[in-house]
Amino acid sequence: MTTSPIDLRSDTVTLPTERMHEAMASAPLGDDSRDGDPTVKRLEALGVERTGKEAGLFLPSGTMANLVALLAHTGRGVEVLVSAGSHISRTEMGGVAGLASLFHRELPAPRGAIDLEALRESLSPGLAHNRLATGLVAIETSHNDAGGTVPSLEHMGAVQKLARERGVPVHIDGARLFNAAHALGVPASRVASFGDSVGFCVSKGLSAPIGSLLCGPAAFIDRARAFRRMVGGNLRQAGVVAAAGIVALEEMIERLAEDHRRAKELARGLAALDQSFSDPRDVETNIVNVDLSRHARPSPEWALALKERGILVGPTKPKRIRLLTHRHIGDGDVERALSAFREVHARFAGGTPAHAAS
Structure with missing residues (x-):
């Protein structure tokens, strides 16, 4: 044998659970890019509930969620500050430059946590002294390349404070957001509170076959929805996969x-x-x-x-x-x-x- x-x-590599298969087979469906898919809407509402944000958007992947967040937060030709070894800079095929027309700069990040002094020195609110304006700061948690490490609540709060002082938004790449929240012993909404937006996967450890959610202010999500269409992320009867995401958020976190x-x-x-x-x-x-x-x-x-x-x-x-x-x-x-x-x-x-x- x-x-x-x-x-x-x-x-x-995780496969959907039996409950996910059942939910996918019986999900109410609609055209998500027209009148909306009822199952997708339910998943987005659940994502909003879990993150404490105002609105949510279903996307096919975490890479697309990050790309759409970059586009919705910034204008072309500005700089995005990320942690050294971040997924955005190392594992997304250069979409930050090739598709979003943005520059990115990796900052030193011991154990995945951006060095605060380096961040303070790098933040630039506008074009001055031949420096690019900073359009966004991205926090990754848990941090993939660093070995699944999780920046502390205090550290994320300090990053948020520095960025806000310069009028720069913060995006949280939380592909494994619920792993990070468990490690910190707090709800996912507490981790998400340190970002203007947050993206997370319902696949990976949560075991849905496909999908990520991007959550943030309603006006931001409206812009993100338009960019999702631009990059080919609109789906039709997407409830057939969103149904598994609902099961993931209801049954797989603990x-x-x-x-x-x-x-x-x-x-x-x-x-x-x-x-x-x-x-x-x-x-x-x-x-x-x-x-x-x-x-x-x-x-x-x-x-x-x-x-x-x-x-x-x-x-x-x-x-x-x-x-x-x-x-x-x-x-x-x-x-x-x-x-x-x-x-x-x-x-x-x-x-x-x-x-x-x-």
Whole structure:
């Protein structure tokens, strides 16, 4: 009997629940780009309720939610300030420049939290001394590249205060907003309160098959709706997927705690194997970055060796692997993954090729 692989590459691999399938099959539908789809409207209202904002907009993806937010907040040719390693600057195919005609500047961001002094020095309310005007500041939480870290409430408040003093809006890229809120022990609306707008996914750990919500002031969402059409994001009977998003927000948020616990267990097991791999204290949500910098083999070789043992991982840098827990990962899967890491660690320490049989 073949054992199914354990997929730790991302929480985007999650599949819809049975309740989601049922909701999708029975959802009331309409043309969302004309009179509105009733199920989409219900999801948008639920997103507004969860974030404490005035209005919401359903979009196909988090990348499009960020792009539309940039367009709705700014004018062309201004600067967007983002954290180093942010999803907006590193993982969205340059849409900030290629589609929105904006410049972006990465600011130092230890553990994903923008350095406040760098932010203070970079904020520019208007064209002066050959400097671009700052059109937007973007906070990412949880911070993907930093390993699922979550800026503190105090830090986000300080970012918001600095931006407001210069008349600059703040957008929160909260693709994993509910993971961040759980890590902080607060409602998602508390995290969202530090941004003029917030975007979050109903896929990933929440397990809906598709979709993100962008929430903010009504006038902002009106502009965002127009930009959604411009970039091809209008959908017709979108309730067929929005229905799963409703189930995600009603039933899947509380269980994120299990993903966080298992990520901690992974980190502890890896640290017990090799202290250089991971510091469990750095794991705040469902992402574990495995540091391979003290090992000779590059991350793709580790990924191949682990794959041969039924463990799928993401080599995100030459000497780094990323692991994400999600609802398809159980306690036994964590132990199986750690066992595979122990095998590969022992083989590589002994100089055995990556493709050697286990």
